Amino acid sequence: MQDYSKIDRKLIDHVCQIARLELDDSERESYIRELGEVLAAFKVMDELQLEDEPAFHPIKVENVWREDEARATEWDPLGNSRHKEGRFFKGPKIV
Amino acid sequence: MAATVREYVEGVRGGSIDPREEIPRFLESARELQKRLNPFITINESVEFKTEGALAGLPISVKDNICTKGIMTTAGSRILEGYVPPFDATVVSKIKGEGAFILGKTAQDEFGFGTFSTNCAYGIPKNPIDTGRSTGGSSGGAAALAAAADFPHIAIAQSTGGSITAPAAFTGTVGITPTYGRVSRYGLIDYANSMDKIGVIAKNVYDAALGLSVISGYDPMDSTSANLNTTDFTKSASPDKPRIALPKQYFLSTTDRRVAELVIRTAERLESEGMTVEQVDMPFTRYSIPAYYMIAITEASTNLAKFCGLRYGMQGELKGNFDEYFSKVRSEGFGTEAKRRIILGTYARMSGFREAYYIKAMRVRARIIREFKSVFQNFDAIITPSMPILAPRFSDIAEMSPIETYNMDMMTTAPNMCGLPTISMPVGRIDGLPVGMQLIGDHFAEERLIGLSQIIEGLQ
Numbered sequence: 001m002q003d004y005s006k007i008d009r010k011l012i013d014h015v016c017q018i019a020r021l022e023l024d025d026s027e028r029e030s031y032i033r034e035l036g037e038v039l040a041a042f043k044v045m046d047e048l049q050l051e052d053e054p055a056f057h058p059i060k061v062e063n064v065w066r067e068d069e070a071r072a073t074e075w076d077p078l079g080n081s082r083h084k085e086g087r088f089f090k091g092p093k094i095v
Numbered sequence: 096m097a098a099t100v101r102e103y104v105e106g107v108r109g110g111s112i113d114p115r116e117e118i119p120r121f122l123e124s125a126r127e128l129q130k131r132l133n134p135f136i137t138i139n140e141s142v143e144f145k146t147e148g149a150l151a152g153l154p155i156s157v158k159d160n161i162c163t164k165g166i167m168t169t170a171g172s173r174i175l176e177g178y179v180p181p182f183d184a185t186v187v188s189k190i191k192g193e194g195a196f197i198l199g200k201t202a203q204d205e206f207g208f209g210t211f212s213t214n215c216a217y218g219i220p221k222n223p224i225d226t227g228r229s230t231g232g233s234s235g236g237a238a239a240l241a242a243a244a245d246f247p248h249i250a251i252a253q254s255t256g257g258s259i260t261a262p263a264a265f266t267g268t269v270g271i272t273p274t275y276g277r278v279s280r281y282g283l284i285d286y287a288n289s290m291d292k293i294g295v296i297a298k299n300v301y302d303a304a305l306g307l308s309v310i311s312g313y314d315p316m317d318s319t320s321a322n323l324n325t326t327d328f329t330k331s332a333s334p335d336k337p338r339i340a341l342p343k344q345y346f347l348s349t350t351d352r353r354v355a356e357l358v359i360r361t362a363e364r365l366e367s368e369g370m371t372v373e374q375v376d377m378p379f380t381r382y383s384i385p386a387y388y389m390i391a392i393t394e395a396s397t398n399l400a401k402f403c404g405l406r407y408g409m410q411g412e413l414k415g416n417f418d419e420y421f422s423k424v425r426s427e428g429f430g431t432e433a434k435r436r437i438i439l440g441t442y443a444r445m446s447g448f449r450e451a452y453y454i455k456a457m458r459v460r461a462r463i464i465r466e467f468k469s470v471f472q473n474f475d476a477i478i479t480p481s482m483p484i485l486a487p488r489f490s491d492i493a494e495m496s497p498i499e500t501y502n503m504d505m506m507t508t509a510p511n512m513c514g515l516p517t518i519s520m521p522v523g524r525i526d527g528l529p530v531g532m533q534l535i536g537d538h539f540a541e542e543r544l545i546g547l548s549q550i551i552e553g554l555q
């Protein structure tokens with residue numbers, strides 16, 4: 001398995017591929033440096049042993065259910081796109 | 096002399112003020128302010144109002160990450176340029192329902208990613224007190240307008256980690272960040288789902304409380320909306336003998352000592368008025384910035400995955416395959432800070448790191464909530480400086496590294512990530528620049544906080 005614990009060009013390129021971002025060389029160098037600085041500062045959380053602490057939401061939330069029924073829409077889903085054909089969005093080729 | 100919000104609304108409802116005569120002047124003033132301070136992304140010239148309701152005929156500005164039917168909504172990002180929502184956010188429906196009209200959409204850091212409103216795709220809002228200084232972020236346009244408007248007005252703003260408190264502090268206005276769930280998020284363009292809150296910025300506590308009264312309440316369209324009755328917050332009462340905690344970690348980490356001293360002097364004044372004021376220890380405060388940012392960037396990187404340049408907002412020529420098109424549009428549409436947060440958040444969610452970063456940060460948040468709850472067993476409110484510095488010059492902000500900028504959120508990240516309500520209010524000036532004091536309350540204790548802040552406002 002690839003080791004991604006080191007903040008370098010290979011890691012940034014891999015992350016950008018996942019996030020669908022393209023960087024130029026200058027951006028890449030900046031982000032390599034800044035990512036390292038930010039993650040180093042955040043290491044302070046390692047001081048805490050919190051395995052018994054829950055990882056929950058800030059207030060109590062409950063699931064909200066409703067019947068799975070169709071609802072009529074009164075707006076045009078295609079209204080904000082110039083990439084459309086008939087009743088469909090038109091996109092770039094996938095394969 | 097311009098009418099106050101209360102005088103204006105009462106005048107409109109009683110028939111002594113005709114909005115049709117007043118509104119052209121409001122719009123002219125808004126255009127003038129735009130030239131000087133750039134508080135808007137869009138000024139809405141299509142005015143519709145009612146002469147009835149709690150906000151009858153009142154101009155309300157709305158932060159640009161809140162959807163407004165028929166008015167461009169970009170969240171301050173180029174990637175949403177041209178997006179015209181086909182629906183109103185619940186808060187917008189509510190303010191329209193009470194007779195207000197949408198004056199415009201206010202400038203902000205892209206998606207709320209900033210402390211100083213300098214990460215803006217449509218121009219940087221300027222501080223009305225000194226145009227060479229920041230308004231604070233990310234609701235900078237809202238605060239600049241609230242401070243500078245010479246007409247009755249309330250700003251609808253939004254906070255994830257301090258985006259109401261920071262600009263309220265730097266512009267000398269009052270900002271209310273409600274409890275998470277108090278105000279519906281339906282129609283808000285997400286930054287970090289578990290922390291986003293819509294709130295209010297205004298010239299004084301009454302106006303801010305009036306705005307909160309209108310926009311709060313249960314909404315079945317937001318599954319995290321709290322099932323509570325609506326409340327008239329303008330009638331909020333303070334506890335008889337308020338007990339106030341001063342957490343020493345917040346004061347020790349205030350970069351500008353003069354800011355800390357002014358807030359302490361304000362607390363001493365409250366003590367002399369018969370309130371109980373005691374110092375408390377909150378050692379987990381030091382973990383709030385990393386925990387907040389880790390949760391924020393992780394949730395943000397997921398939320399921003401939906402912007403692909405096809406269905407709305409920025410759209411390119413359909414060239415290449417889907418990944419190539421998607422990557423090109425996103426790379427052109429997102430600004431530097433948005434890309435930074437997407438990269439960090441995507442990294443933190445990668446297999447093998449999620450437990451160490453995101454889940455760990457969630458556990459830290461739970462621990463900090465317990466620390467707050469423990470203080471609220473003995474106190475009605477916690478008081479801190481709103482920001483650790485005075486409004487900085489743009490030239491000083493340009494010299495800050497990302498981590499130095501993130502550290503400026505040291506007063507606001509903990510209450511924001513814990514979903515606690517806060518009020519930032521001005522308590523004096525240093526070198527002509529306003530100093531904000533932050534009041535933090537327990538979940539859903541807005542009435543107590545507003546009542547207390549009305550007393551403090553009356554003492555000044």
